[in-house]
Amino acid sequence: MKILEERILRDGKVRPGNILKVGGFLNHLIDHQLLDEIGKEISALFCGQNITKILTIEASGIAIACAAAHYVNAPVLFAKKSKTINISNDCYHAEVYSYTHQVSKTIMVEKDFISKDDRVLIVDDFLANGAAIAGLMSIVEQAGATLVGCAVAIEKGFQGGGDELREKGVIVKSLAIIDSMEDGKIVFREQ
Amino acid sequence: MKILEERILRDGKVRPGNILKVGGFLNHLIDHQLLDEIGKEISALFCGQNITKILTIEASGIAIACAAAHYVNAPVLFAKKSKTINISNDCYHAEVYSYTHQVSKTIMVEKDFISKDDRVLIVDDFLANGAAIAGLMSIVEQAGATLVGCAVAIEKGFQGGGDELREKGVIVKSLAIIDSMEDGKIVFREQ
Numbered sequence: 001m002k003i004l005e006e007r008i009l010r011d012g013k014v015r016p017g018n019i020l021k022v023g024g025f026l027n028h029l030i031d032h033q034l035l036d037e038i039g040k041e042i043s044a045l046f047c048g049q050n051i052t053k054i055l056t057i058e059a060s061g062i063a064i065a066c067a068a069a070h071y072v073n074a075p076v077l078f079a080k081k082s083k084t085i086n087i088s089n090d091c092y093h094a095e096v097y098s099y100t101h102q103v104s105k106t107i108m109v110e111k112d113f114i115s116k117d118d119r120v121l122i123v124d125d126f127l128a129n130g131a132a133i134a135g136l137m138s139i140v141e142q143a144g145a146t147l148v149g150c151a152v153a154i155e156k157g158f159q160g161g162g163d164e165l166r167e168k169g170v171i172v173k174s175l176a177i178i179d180s181m182e183d184g185k186i187v188f189r190e191q
Numbered sequence: 192m193k194i195l196e197e198r199i200l201r202d203g204k205v206r207p208g209n210i211l212k213v214g215g216f217l218n219h220l221i222d223h224q225l226l227d228e229i230g231k232e233i234s235a236l237f238c239g240q241n242i243t244k245i246l247t248i249e250a251s252g253i254a255i256a257c258a259a260a261h262y263v264n265a266p267v268l269f270a271k272k273s274k275t276i277n278i279s280n281d282c283y284h285a286e287v288y289s290y291t292h293q294v295s296k297t298i299m300v301e302k303d304f305i306s307k308d309d310r311v312l313i314v315d316d317f318l319a320n321g322a323a324i325a326g327l328m329s330i331v332e333q334a335g336a337t338l339v340g341c342a343v344a345i346e347k348g349f350q351g352g353g354d355e356l357r358e359k360g361v362i363v364k365s366l367a368i369i370d371s372m373e374d375g376k377i378v379f380r381e382q
Binding site: 015017019020021023024027028029030031032035036058059060062063066067069070073074075076077078080081082084085086087088100101102109110112113 | 206208210211212214215219220221222223226227249250251253254257258260261264265266267268269271272273275276277278279291292293300301303304
């Protein structure tokens with residue numbers, strides 16, 4: 001997605017430890033016009049797939065999932081990273097290691113909100129080693145639902161998670177794939 | 192907002208401890224059509240206010256803020272509840288007690304993303320005792336920005352936070368105000 005790649009080049013910041021900061025437009029301050037275009041593009045990529053639910057993980061996945069939901073015309077379900085007093089005890093759980101928080105967390109989704117009749121599109125802002133998506137895929141599987149595919153805004157291709165999923169037959173569409181950030185120079189994969 | 196009140200009556204669940212569960216349509220599973228209507232209504236309530244930024248707090252505020260952003264035509268900035276490796280050290284901070292998590296947390300916003308030139312609308316899903324909004328107002332104040340007002344989906348009027356803010360002169364608009372949930376019966380305030 002050209003406008004996303006251009007924005008990453010213009011406003012993204014490469015930091016030590018393979019960190020790409022996109023907080024200025026995607027996951028802290030969110031450019032609502034770019035977000036809308038991302039939602040539209042995700043919808044176009046999965047057109048005709050009869051998606052009944054968009055599954056994401058709090059927090060920064062929520063914005064992209066909601067933008068996609070607007071065009072896909074399906075509700076958003078977001079996995080929670082901590083137990084609150086207003087969540088039921090009857091949940092599906094999965095373990096996810098967060099690269100940005102550098103801790104492992106149990107994510108949860110109430111069983112009432114996903115079923116075997118659902119056709120699920122997983123959406124997130126980033127895909128690096130694929131830990132978050134693996135956790136969300138586990139929840140889809142536990143629910144007996146059908147996984148339509150995964151859509152992410154930015155894939156760090158050099159961390160391998162996306163290609164591992166593709167090798168397993170999972171449909172993974174990333175709007176921008178970064179194949180290298182060596183010496184702070186961002187190189188995108190041709191798509 | 193009639194359709195929100197009707198939805199709360201239909202699908203909301205009152206639980207002990209003044210808990211209102213709306214996870215089936217607002218803050219776990221999100222009805223994208225209702226979300227869109229909420230965004231539209233918030234925009235209408237603050238029409239002509241030249242809002243430059245919508246400020247919210249992760250996680251469930253993000254969906255509503257993004258829906259409002261679409262119609263208000265302003266970017267979303269969300270306060271983070273934990274430090275990640277991709278956030279700068281140069282942040283505004285505030286302490287917020289979370290009613291649903293039952294812990295106090297330090298929220299943070301990067302200083303680069305809010306300035307004295309901003310006209311800020313604070314948006315959240317719930318307003319009960321007002322702790323989250325007070326934290327967000329503190330960040331607006333630290334940045335020297337102008338607070339236009341606060342918009343929330345559901346105010347628990349009987350917990351007093353909204354009326355305290357109004358008494359201080361803050362413009363607070365809630366799409367549904369619940370004045371009582373005694374014996375599980377939800378009573379809305381006439382607006």
